[in-house]
Amino acid sequence: MGVTVVDSKTTQQVLIASDETYVLAGTWKVDGIAANILATGINVVAQGKIFATDTVGLGIHSVTEAFDVLVSSSAxxxxxxxxxxxxxxxxxxxxxxxxxxxxxxDNTSFRAAVYGPGQTVIENHGVIANTHWRENSLSVYAIYLDNGSDNTVVNSGVISRDVFPGSGNDTFTNLGGTVTGTIKGGGGDDLYQIDGPGVTIFEYGNQGTDxxxxxxxxxxxxxxxxxxxxxxADARGTTPLTVARART
Structure with a gap:
């Protein structure tokens, strides 16, 4: 597997269509899609600064293929x-x-910093955020995994806005990270492993055993x-109505 370094693109998207590692370096300013992945087995390493604008600006994207992304601390x-x-x-x-x-x-269109309609694993040690605002009550998502697969999200960094981990048997693990929005579970038997204060979880009724x-x-x-x-350590667990279990 080879390595291709792409440095500082403007206006034109990069088409990634071979089985190798692509390093995205420098500063990118692209209207629409910045890096468009057209083949399976692609590894992307983001090291630079990518700005994808226009009505539907997408940073790293694929319509049909699975791919892996590593975003470095400088990116x-x-x-x-x-x-x-x-x-x-x-x-x-x-x-x-x-x-x-x-x-x-723009307060009318759906946005998410990371969007996944297929089985997805996310490990966040940096920042995943959505600066979008709305005048209505609809959610604004940092992460939205729109699928029924068993997804995994691990967070030790900052997630700013809501998280939808999917509609399967999903796992959200917070390792001392910060979540400023709400984690909104879907169908399936979801597992939330919480280390750190201030993590809010919301589930609709009849959506599995969580x-x-x-x-x-x-x-x-x-x-x-x-x-x-x-x-x-000493801890106390409660439901909205009763004490579930206490350890002192």
Whole structure:
């Protein structure tokens, strides 16, 4: 497998159509799609700064293929639609940089910094954010995994705005990271592993059997069925109506 370095693009998207590693370096300013992946087995390493503008600006994107992305700590991907958009074949993302959906002033269209309609694994150690605003009550998502697969999201960084981890048996693990929005579970039996304060979980009724695992005191929200307290420290777990389990 070879390595191709693409440095500082303007106005024209890069078509990635061979089985190799692509390093995206320098500063990119592209209208529409910046890096368009057309073949399977692609590894993308983002090291530079990518700005994807226009009505539907996409940073790293594929319509039909699975791919893997590593975003380095020096990298920034800003897009008016999605910084990273996977296909229905899914993929893997490890982020140490900044992934931002930036559509300030547009309050009508759906946006997510990371969007995945196929099975997706996300490991975030940097920032995933959505600066989009709306005048209505619709959610604004940092991460939206629009599929029924079993997705995994691990966060030790910052996620700014809501997270939808999917409609399968999904796992969200917060390792001391920050989530400024709400984690909104879908159908399936979801697992939430929570380390760190201030993580809000919302589930609709009749959407599977969901579990929170945590080593700290925690109050379950509505429609989250199970709470497991882990670790050796004192902690108390409650539901909105009753004490679920206490350890002192």
């Amino acid at each position: 920034e991907v800003w897009a008016t639609y999605a910084a990273v958009q996977f296909s229905n074949q899914g993929g893997n993302l490890v982020n140490f940089g900044q992934l931002v959906s930036d559509a300030t002033g 579990t929170v695992e945590t080593g700290q005191s925690y109050t379950l929200g509505a429609n989250v069925e199970n709470l497991t307290l882990t670790g050796a």
